[in-house]
Amino acid sequence: MQEPSSLARSDPLDSSRENIIALQNQRFRHQVALCFQAHRYYQEIFRRCKLTLEDFQTVEDVQKLPVTTKQDYLRDPEAFRLSALPEFSVQERTPWDVHYTTGTTTGVPAPFFNTAHDFFASLEAFRRLARIVGLTARDKVINLYPLPPFPHLSARFPSGVMAVGAAVVSPLMGGIAANRNLDEVVWIIEQQRGTVLGGIGSYVRRVIMRAEELGANFSQVRLVLVAGEACPGGAREEMRRRLLRLGASRHDLTIRSGLGFTELQGSTAECTELAGSHHPAPDQVYFEVLDERSHSPLPDGAPGLFTITHLDRRGTVLLRYAIGDLTAISREVCPHCGRQGPRIVTNTVRMFERIMFNGVLFNPDVIKEAITTVDGIEEYQIIFTRQDDPPSPDGLLVRVAVHPDERQRVQMELREAVASVISMPPSIEFVDSRDDIFDPNQTFKSTRVVDQRARGE
Numbered sequence: 240m241q242e243p244s245s246l247a248r249s250d251p252l253d254s255s256r257e258n259i260i261a262l263q264n265q266r267f268r269h270q271v272a273l274c275f276q277a278h279r280y281y282q283e284i285f286r287r288c289k290l291t292l293e294d295f296q297t298v299e300d301v302q303k304l305p306v307t308t309k310q311d312y313l314r315d316p317e318a319f320r321l322s323a324l325p326e327f328s329v330q331e332r333t334p335w336d337v338h339y340t341t342g343t344t345t346g347v348p349a350p351f352f353n354t355a356h357d358f359f360a361s362l363e364a365f366r367r368l369a370r371i372v373g374l375t376a377r378d379k380v381i382n383l384y385p386l387p388p389f390p391h392l393s394a395r396f397p398s399g400v401m402a403v404g405a406a407v408v409s410p411l412m413g414g415i416a417a418n419r420n421l422d423e424v425v426w427i428i429e430q431q432r433g434t435v436l437g438g439i440g441s442y443v444r445r446v447i448m449r450a451e452e453l454g455a456n457f458s459q460v461r462l463v464l465v466a467g468e469a470c471p472g473g474a475r476e477e478m479r480r481r482l483l484r485l486g487a488s489r490h491d492l493t494i495r496s497g498l499g500f501t502e503l504q505g506s507t508a509e510c511t512e513l514a515g516s517h518h519p520a521p522d523q524v525y526f527e528v529l530d531e532r533s534h535s536p537l538p539d540g541a542p543g544l545f546t547i548t549h550l551d552r553r554g555t556v557l558l559r560y561a562i563g564d565l566t567a568i569s570r571e572v573c574p575h576c577g578r579q580g581p582r583i584v585t586n587t588v589r590m591f592e593r594i595m596f597n598g599v600l601f602n603p604d605v606i607k608e609a610i611t612t613v614d615g616i617e618e619y620q621i622i623f624t625r626q627d628d629p630p631s632p633d634g635l636l637v638r639v640a641v642h643p644d645e646r647q648r649v650q651m652e653l654r655e656a657v658a659s660v661i662s663m664p665p666s667i668e669f670v671d672s673r674d675d676i677f678d679p680n681q682t683f684k685s686t687r688v689v690d691q692r693a694r695g696e
Contacts, residue, residue, distance in 0.1 A: 422449065639669060
């Protein structure tokens with residue numbers, strides 16, 4: 240039986256750029272009009288900046304607003320909710336759920352409110368994402384996101400999969416009721432014959448490693464979807480090699496990554512590995528990249544402050560909001576799949592993760608990528624230290640878990656790989672067990688970078 244036509248919905252990414260812009264402008268005008276009527280925070284901004292509704296005709300007019308920061312939002316999350324207006328439909332006014340940010344930069348999770356209208360929009364965005372990555376109604380998806388201690392965006396993943404029509408199995412690691420360990424998770428994947436693995440990259444990698452040690456059969460796995468942290472090429476190749484040894488088909492197997500965050504209520508997605516990450520819903524959220532200091536818009540391909548503007552929300556609404564990342568986007572037609580709409584075309588850097596090292600501000604991801612080029616490393620951690628007797632005041636220690644027989648080779652190759660990107664060889668410390676660095680039965684995301692200098696150690 241052929242796929243029913245009802246599963247193939249219209250997608251703005253298949254439209255022309257002009258049509259996408261026209262739809263964005265239409266929705267932007269309506270979203271701003273709602274904010275003038277019913278948004279406590281932006282009503283004050285409009286008043287302070289002496290702006291009227293007529294000042295907002297196209298999405299580019301959002302540049303008339305100051306950037307909204309996380310600190311602005313955290314001071315009063317309730318001020319960013321639209322009040323229900325009399326003309327709202329039942330879907331638009333009915334609360335659906337509340338997600339909380341992880342509180343990575345502040346330690347305090349902040350609520351993000353969704354109405355039924357917003358929830359249904361997120362399902363539509365996931366359906367489009369599924370088309371980009373090749374997830375279909377024939378798949379059985381293993382949800383390897385943990386059950387968090389508070390409502391989090393990751394809880395939306397199973398709903399998105401079901402909206403595609405695929406089956407979803409959730410082992411519920413981390414939940415009070417289950418809290419299954421790696422061996423149990425591997426058993427579930429094997430028994431359920433999962434075709435897609437979705438979760439945080441470092442946790443999915445450890446599941447695959449444990450499956451190989453147990454001799455599991457993962458021959459049905461054809462797609463890995465990771466988010467929550469960077470997944471460099473070296474890490475993907477390692478996972479691919481292990482999955483092939485577990486029986487996966489070389490012809491079908493692909494590993495895709497995306498940038499997901501609460502304020503998007505979803506994720507971007509790669510159509511081709513390491514070739515840019517598509518925004519599946521430009522009619523719902525507008526992307527902009529700004530100069531970090533002046534907040535003026537930057538041209539395509541130039542990295543800068545990443546901001547979003549909601550175009551069609553009824554719960555929490557954000558305009559020109561800086562999510563705390565630096566990235567670059569392109570609005571050109573994708574050379575790989577021909578889709579329209581913005582793509583993230585460079586590695587995304589969390590601003591709070593940048594490190595001052597020997598007087599230079601840089602992204603630790605370059606060290607992570609260098610480390611993943613060295614074969615045989617089971618786990619690693621990058622530690623920035625102070626040196627008592629420098630040629631340079633700052634030092635770098637890399638803790639690694641490898642097989643004892645591989646230590647001499649890994650030490651030589653690792654020092655060379657890291658020195659090639661930071662111009663100094665690191666100190667190497669070998670640990671007895673990979674769980675000494677990252678224990679996936681206790682936590683679900685590795686702590687790759689530690690700055691002991693910040694703690695005075």
